[in-house]
Amino acid sequence: MIKKILVANRGEIAVRVMRSCKEMGISTVAVFSEADRMSRHVSYADEACCIGGPVSKDSYLNIDNIIAAAKRFGVDAIHPGYGFLSENATFAERCEKEGIIFIGAPVKAMVEMGDKINARTTMIAAGVPVVPGTHENLETVEQAKKQAAEIGLPVLFKASAGGGGMGIRLARTMEEVVDAYTAAKSEAKANFASDLVYIEKFIENPHHIEFQIMGDKFGTVLHLCDRECSVQRRHQKVVEESPSPLMTPELRKAMGEVAVKAGKAVGYVGAGTIEFMVDNNRNFYFLEMNTRLQVEHPITEEVLGLDLVKLQIKVADGQPIGLKQEEISQRGHAIECRICAEDAENNFTPAPGFIKQLTEPLGIGTRVDSYVYEGYEIPIFYDSMIGKLIVWATNREYAIERMRRVLYEYKITGVKTNISYLRKIMDVPDFVEGHYDTGFLEKNADLLAGEKTYEASKSEAEDIAILASYMDYIVNLDENNTSRTGDNRPISRWREFGKRAMIRI
Ligand code: ADP
Ligand code: ADP
Numbered sequence: 001m002i003k004k005i006l007v008a009n010r011g012e013i014a015v016r017v018m019r020s021c022k023e024m025g026i027s028t029v030a031v032f033s034e035a036d037r038m039s040r041h042v043s044y045a046d047e048a049c050c051i052g053g054p055v056s057k058d059s060y061l062n063i064d065n066i067i068a069a070a071k072r073f074g075v076d077a078i079h080p081g082y083g084f085l086s087e088n089a090t091f092a093e094r095c096e097k098e099g100i101i102f103i104g105a106p107v108k109a110m111v112e113m114g115d116k117i118n119a120r121t122t123m124i125a126a127g128v129p130v131v132p133g134t135h136e137n138l139e140t141v142e143q144a145k146k147q148a149a150e151i152g153l154p155v156l157f158k159a160s161a162g163g164g165g166m167g168i169r170l171a172r173t174m175e176e177v178v179d180a181y182t183a184a185k186s187e188a189k190a191n192f193a194s195d196l197v198y199i200e201k202f203i204e205n206p207h208h209i210e211f212q213i214m215g216d217k218f219g220t221v222l223h224l225c226d227r228e229c230s231v232q233r234r235h236q237k238v239v240e241e242s243p244s245p246l247m248t249p250e251l252r253k254a255m256g257e258v259a260v261k262a263g264k265a266v267g268y269v270g271a272g273t274i275e276f277m278v279d280n281n282r283n284f285y286f287l288e289m290n291t292r293l294q295v296e297h298p299i300t301e302e303v304l305g306l307d308l309v310k311l312q313i314k315v316a317d318g319q320p321i322g323l324k325q326e327e328i329s330q331r332g333h334a335i336e337c338r339i340c341a342e343d344a345e346n347n348f349t350p351a352p353g354f355i356k357q358l359t360e361p362l363g364i365g366t367r368v369d370s371y372v373y374e375g376y377e378i379p380i381f382y383d384s385m386i387g388k389l390i391v392w393a394t395n396r397e398y399a400i401e402r403m404r405r406v407l408y409e410y411k412i413t414g415v416k417t418n419i420s421y422l423r424k425i426m427d428v429p430d431f432v433e434g435h436y437d438t439g440f441l442e443k444n445a446d447l448l449a450g451e452k453t454y455e456a457s458k459s460e461a462e463d464i465a466i467l468a469s470y471m472d473y474i475v476n477l478d479e480n481n482t483s484r485t486g487d488n489r490p491i492s493r494w495r496e497f498g499k500r501a502m503i504r505i
């Protein structure tokens with residue numbers, strides 16, 4: 001029985017995992033870098049331990065130090081979250097060797113699916129349709145040119161070890177091939193341990209639709225339905241929803257069966273995601289498998305009423321999933337927005353800093369998976385994503401209305417965020433109608449462009465409003481200390497002033 005888990009991650013996902021542990025009565029150990037002492041995952045955990053310097057390779061990627069912490073605190077298992085060591089076979093093997101349960105994919109599946117060239121070969125052998133392309137590393141520019149011509153332009157050069165949208169370059173003409181190949185290769189070299197690059201046919205206006213799968217040690221592999229992830233910037237997801245607006249019951253059944261087949265082909269255990277490209281004629285092709293929990297897993301949880309982290313822990317502990325495929329169906333609609341500390345008006349450059357004011361949305365159908373708080377300083381060393389805003393409603397139309405409402409309620413000052421950009425997305429006709437593909441953000445760039453001065457003046461106005469409401473509180477201390485509230489409470493000049501400060505912008 002797993003009684004104690006070390007979470008080898010930070011940020012919102014570390015808190016997310018610990019929340020499920022709490023509900024299961026499992027105690028938690030946080031590990032943190034020197035830059036993360038004040039981070040929410042540290043205070044949330046039952047115990048915590050510093051594992052090294054701010055740079056990821058010294059801490060969150062430092063296998064020796066994480067294992068040492070696991071032994072010192074006597075944990076039964078390690079949950080790796082996503083990113084960092086979650087898809088690292090060396091780490092999973094090391095855990096096994098030390099007698100610690102790794103709450104993630106089996107090493108074999110990780111090796112077979114972790115590398116895109118390998119995954120394509122494995123999937124073809126299993127009879128899964130893959131995006132047309134090559135299956136070996138391109139060693140020279142000449143090879144790149146030859147194979148691009150064979151497959152037919154346009155093509156994408158992709159890093160075999162790629163992730164997070166990095167190492168992907170488009171070539172529409174033969175002239176572009178050299179640059180695309182070289183850029184993909186050097187980006188791969190800079191970001192991943194390997195610089196292997198291969199070619200995929202570029203599918204025009206595709207949908208990114210993925211299937212959550214879950215397997216146990218008894219050979220059961222189930223699919224947990226679809227997520228639409230086509231709202232992307234630079235091949236990275238910004239907004240996700242479930243079910244996909246493009247989906248039909250027939251397509252879901254067909255893709256779900258292929259997802260299960262893919263999982264079974266590698267003996268999958270735990271939570272994984274099979275990503276597909278789907279063209280406008282609803283032809284679908286295997287893209288890649290992520291052998292871990294995904295950032296956007298909450299939308300699946302919301303429509304299925306399941307806790308994926310609990311299921312992960314359960315199957316890692318050697319228990320059966322305890323569900324049947326026919327028991328799994330989506331109810332209502334869920335949307336997730338990724339909230340990032342970045343400057344949406346300045347090419348989305350990361351914008352870490354002090355959070356001065358934070359009001360997170362609440363109310364019916366609202367879920368905030370986050371880790372920041374008022375007064376917290378977002379460190380410069382890690383991902384700019386500070387949290388995720390998830391809504392559930394009975395149908396898609398209501399879910400969009402709800403997302404508009406919670407984005408309106410979400411107030412964060414001190415750092416720049418993409419919240420106003422997300423608000424605009426919720427009003428773009430293509431999104432509202434559910435007619436969009438991976439080209440959506442680029443196509444609607446004009447509608448999504450911002451007014452440059454808005455954020456700065458808003459931050460200033462909010463400072464004034466905070467002061468004004470505090471003055472209001474002081475001035476009305478008498479009233480505030482009695483039961484006179486609501487309509488009975490006199491409106492002070494200060495409150496009026498605070499409101500005007502907000503209206504002015
Ligand atoms: P999802 O498919 O769930 O959106 P992403 O591919 O965007 O996940 O990656 C999730 C997180 O993991 C991000 O923080 C990303 O930067 C990180 N990540 C993904 N792949 C890699 C990789 N190969 N190496 C390092 N970090 C990665
Ligand atoms: P990563 O490992 O970085 O997540 P993926 O292979 O999953 O990389 O691709 C990320 C995104 O890049 C896809 O969701 C899609 O928008 C785009 N993409 C990747 N391959 C293709 C392709 N063959 N045709 C068109 N778009 C693609």
Ligand code: MG
Nearest residue numbers: 164165275288
């Ligand atoms: Mg992907």
